[in-house]
Amino acid sequence: MDILVQQIISGLATGGIYGSVALALVMIYQATDVVNYAQGEMAMFSTYLAWTLMNAGLPYWVAFFGTLVLSFIGGVLIERIVIRPVERAPILTIVIVCIGLLVILNSVAGWIYSYIQKPFPSPFPERPITLGNVVFGAHDVGAILVTLIVLAFLYAFFRFTTLGLAMRAAAQNPASSRLCGIRVGWMLAIGWGLAAMVGAVAGMMVAPIVFLDPNMMAGILIYAFASATLGGFTSPGGAVIGGLIVGVIENIVGTYVHFIGTELKLTVALALILVVLVFKPSGLFGRAAVHRV
Amino acid sequence: MRRAPLLGIVIALAAALALPLLVSNFRLFQFTQVGIYAIALLGLNMLTGYNGQISLGHGAFYAVGAYTTAIMIDRWEVPYPLTIVAAGVLCLVAGFLFGIPALRLEGLYLALATFALALAVPQILKYFEHWTGGSQGIVLSKPNPPWGLKLSPDQWLYFFTLAILVGLFVLAHNLLAGRTGRAIVAIRDNPIAAEAMGINTALYKSLTFGVSAAYTGVAGALSAIAIAFVAPDSFNIFLSITFLVGVVVGGLASVAGAVFGALFIQFVPNWAQEISKAAPWAIYGVMLILFMYGMPRGIAGTLRLGWARLAPRGTRVER
Numbered sequence: 130m131d132i133l134v135q136q137i138i139s140g141l142a143t144g145g146i147y148g149s150v151a152l153a154l155v156m157i158y159q160a161t162d163v164v165n166y167a168q169g170e171m172a173m174f175s176t177y178l179a180w181t182l183m184n185a186g187l188p189y190w191v192a193f194f195g196t197l198v199l200s201f202i203g204g205v206l207i208e209r210i211v212i213r214p215v216e217r218a219p220i221l222t223i224v225i226v227c228i229g230l231l232v233i234l235n236s237v238a239g240w241i242y243s244y245i246q247k248p249f250p251s252p253f254p255e256r257p258i259t260l261g262n263v264v265f266g267a268h269d270v271g272a273i274l275v276t277l278i279v280l281a282f283l284y285a286f287f288r289f290t291t292l293g294l295a296m297r298a299a300a301q302n303p304a305s306s307r308l309c310g311i312r313v314g315w316m317l318a319i320g321w322g323l324a325a326m327v328g329a330v331a332g333m334m335v336a337p338i339v340f341l342d343p344n345m346m347a348g349i350l351i352y353a354f355a356s357a358t359l360g361g362f363t364s365p366g367g368a369v370i371g372g373l374i375v376g377v378i379e380n381i382v383g384t385y386v387h388f389i390g391t392e393l394k395l396t397v398a399l400a401l402i403l404v405v406l407v408f409k410p411s412g413l414f415g416r417a418a419v420h421r422v
Numbered sequence: 423m424r425r426a427p428l429l430g431i432v433i434a435l436a437a438a439l440a441l442p443l444l445v446s447n448f449r450l451f452q453f454t455q456v457g458i459y460a461i462a463l464l465g466l467n468m469l470t471g472y473n474g475q476i477s478l479g480h481g482a483f484y485a486v487g488a489y490t491t492a493i494m495i496d497r498w499e500v501p502y503p504l505t506i507v508a509a510g511v512l513c514l515v516a517g518f519l520f521g522i523p524a525l526r527l528e529g530l531y532l533a534l535a536t537f538a539l540a541l542a543v544p545q546i547l548k549y550f551e552h553w554t555g556g557s558q559g560i561v562l563s564k565p566n567p568p569w570g571l572k573l574s575p576d577q578w579l580y581f582f583t584l585a586i587l588v589g590l591f592v593l594a595h596n597l598l599a600g601r602t603g604r605a606i607v608a609i610r611d612n613p614i615a616a617e618a619m620g621i622n623t624a625l626y627k628s629l630t631f632g633v634s635a636a637y638t639g640v641a642g643a644l645s646a647i648a649i650a651f652v653a654p655d656s657f658n659i660f661l662s663i664t665f666l667v668g669v670v671v672g673g674l675a676s677v678a679g680a681v682f683g684a685l686f687i688q689f690v691p692n693w694a695q696e697i698s699k700a701a702p703w704a705i706y707g708v709m710l711i712l713f714m715y716g717m718p719r720g721i722a723g724t725l726r727l728g729w730a731r732l733a734p735r736g737t738r739v740e741r
Contacts, residue, residue: 164530164533164534166533166537211711214715215714218714220476221470221674224476224478225666226710226711226714228666229706229707229708229709229710229711229714231707232663232704232707233704233707233711234707235703236703236704237704239703240701240704244699347659348541351537351538351542358531393549395538395541396542396545396546398542399535399538399539399541402534402535403535403538406523406527406534406535407523407526410527410531
């Protein structure tokens with residue numbers, strides 16, 4: 130029983146990270162109808178920026194927030210420079226451009242920082258937290274908290290600020306928003322910036338667990354896809370819940386189903402994506418897509 | 423219009439046949455690779471370029487083809503030409519079956535599912551260690567030329583690949599130029615109109631998926647024979663992305679584009695590697711984006727456009 134509880138907690142911790150990346154994916158998808166394949170690599174790159182800042186001697190939290198600012202700027206620039214020219218292009222074009230971005234970020238990170246794994250510090254104490262018979266890693270609990278804080282911030286931002294309202298309007302009905310004087314193009318750019326920030330948080334939370342290397346996000350991205358698919362690509366809250374569910378499923382299946390273990394983890398994500406897409410393509414919390422013919 | 427491509431094909435074939443006399447065995451091996459890639463790219467192009475279904479996971483079918491051949495040769499000592507047929511048929515079935523759930527997935531979602539497939543492949547291959555030899559892979563030996571031909575193994579494999587390549591290209595051309603091809607393209611351009619005209623969209627889409635996978639599987643099988651080695655980590659997500667790069671650079675919806683794309687993905691990384699280990703991928707990424715901006719029809723499409731501009735009036739192609 131204790132093992133089960135422990136597995137669930139650490140599942141929630143990784144699930145929170147999947148949820149954050151999924152949230153970033155969903156934010157961009159909602160605003161621009163683009164599934165950003167480069168989201169994982171953007172997060173990875175942000176994490177390297179954080180590493181650079183820390184190596185320059187900055188304390189953790191200064192580097193943390195500095196990275197968030199840099200990531201925001203990076204996200205905005207990517208939208209303005211790379212995505213904007215193909216905004217109205219067919220899906221195939223956009224997918225290919227995103228893949229191009231993924232490859233560029235991955236190789237540039239490898240070029241600058243080499244492919245050697247680097248340790249990445251955690252802001253939380255190393256001493257585990259003991260509750261009765263159950264022992265939690267402090268980082269696990271911290272990662273869950275950070276995810277929830279990010280989610281609360283985003284919720285408040287979109288719900289209570291004028292800018293958030295304008296962004297939602299721009300995503301929902303660009304033409305009418307433009308008539309109301311909202312600069313739709315910039316709203317999309319800010320959306321990318323925010324998504325890059327959320328990704329950066331996820332990257333900095335996951336790096337202490339998996340170590341920092343240019344390919345660290347590949348596996349996480351596929352889980353984030355699974356989370357977003359499960360929660361529904363049209364539902365930000367669903368993406369986070371989807372992430373938590375996926376994280377727990379991953380851990381429990383890995384522990385208790387012996388033929389899967391750790392070796393077939395990615396296949397579990399693949400199967401999950403396929404099953405959800407075939408049986409309930411809009412996910413648990415999403416709206417069914419309706420097309421005008 | 424007909425004269426220029428025909429001339430091009432004759433020149434290309436003549437050059438391809440003369441090549442073994444001119445270059446070393448190692449270079450020739452690289453050109454064998456080009457031929458193999460061209461087959462795989464043609465397969466992916468049928469699906470993505472002509473039919474508009476995005477696959478980021480064709481490396482998976484390449485892997486299935488390669489492992490089918492490797493296992494059949496290694497375990498059961500089946501003659502290698504037969505294993506290629508088997509790989510093609512197996513991938514046809516696998517592609518058709520994967521194509522059925524894929525019917526329900528549009529654009530982005532299909533890309534996502536195939537992306538996940540590509541990421542999962544190396545793990546799956548390692549898992550079935552008993553068959554696949556785990557991360558060690560399977561080592562084969564290069565076949566010797568038959569009928570006492572005085573050729574080196576590399577030269578023989580080159581001609582062998584070239585023959586299959588030409589056969590498959592003719593097949594693809596005939597398939598895509600006729601009624602079937604028009605149906606496939608119509609589904610890409612307007613699925614609803616296509617269906618209203620009586621095209622069985624579901625059947626054609628899964629069939630295209632199957633044929634596309636079969637081409638890629640045959641290419642995988644050939645690569646297993648040519649390299650004489652298979653290992654899980656060579657079939658990672660980046661292989662699938664390489665194919666996508668090849669198709670985009672060569673030219674979406676162009677049969678000839680596959681050859682240009684194959685030349686690109688074989689030789690450009692080699693040159694770029696001299697700058698840095700990461701450079702080939704940086705170049706790939708930049709190329710993907712630049713081609714999408716500036717030459718969305720790739721090298722083949724741009725050449726065709728250039729020819730159409732230069733050709734005298736009356737022979738111009740409508741595009």
